[in-house]
Amino acid sequence: xxxxxxxxxxxxxxxxxxxxxxxxxxxxxxxxxxxxxxxxxxxxxxxxxxxxxxxxxxxxxxxxxxxxxxxxxxxxxxxxxxxxxxxxxxxxxxxxxxxxxxxxxxxxxxxxxxxxxxxxxxxxxxxxxxxx
Numbered sequence: 001x002x003x004x005x006x007x008x009x010x011x012x013x014x015x016x017x018x019x020x021x022x023x024x025x026x027x028x029x030x031x032x033x034x035x036x037x038x039x040x041x042x043x044x045x046x047x048x049x050x051x052x053x054x055x056x057x058x059x060x061x062x063x064x065x066x067x068x069x070x071x072x073x074x075x076x077x078x079x080x081x082x083x084x085x086x087x088x089x090x091x092x093x094x095x096x097x098x099x100x101x102x103x104x105x106x107x108x109x110x111x112x113x114x115x116x117x118x119x120x121x122x123x124x125x126x127x128x129x130x131x132x
Contacts, residue, residue: 021112021120029083036062049101057096103127 012019018027032051035044039062042053051062059065090097101109104127111120 021108025109025112026082026084029087031083033066033083033086036066039063047102048105049099051090052098052100054096054098059096 028048032044032046041061044051044062053059053061053065059068087099090099107123107127108120111123
């Protein structure tokens, strides 16, 4: 039987390094929102989730959303809100957006929002076990 053992000594957390599961998800959402610029389609996709404009929305593409909404960045290009906040806004507007996550990523996101790191590692274990 193959085993995956996740070990940590707390050095990263003790020194304020952004290495928690939530830090990773926040980094991921920031990168996804940054990728809206230049995307001229109604779908923003990667291997973890698809972000989709529903038909009938007033916006034609992700690039338009990035430029028409000043809450992404100020005139100097500094981030005004986090990628996570943008995604939450999208979740709060299901008539405009669809967020379609893989089962794996959906489970991890839900666990991060409602449970602790031990539970998240157990979710990883259960999901990996299903793959064998």
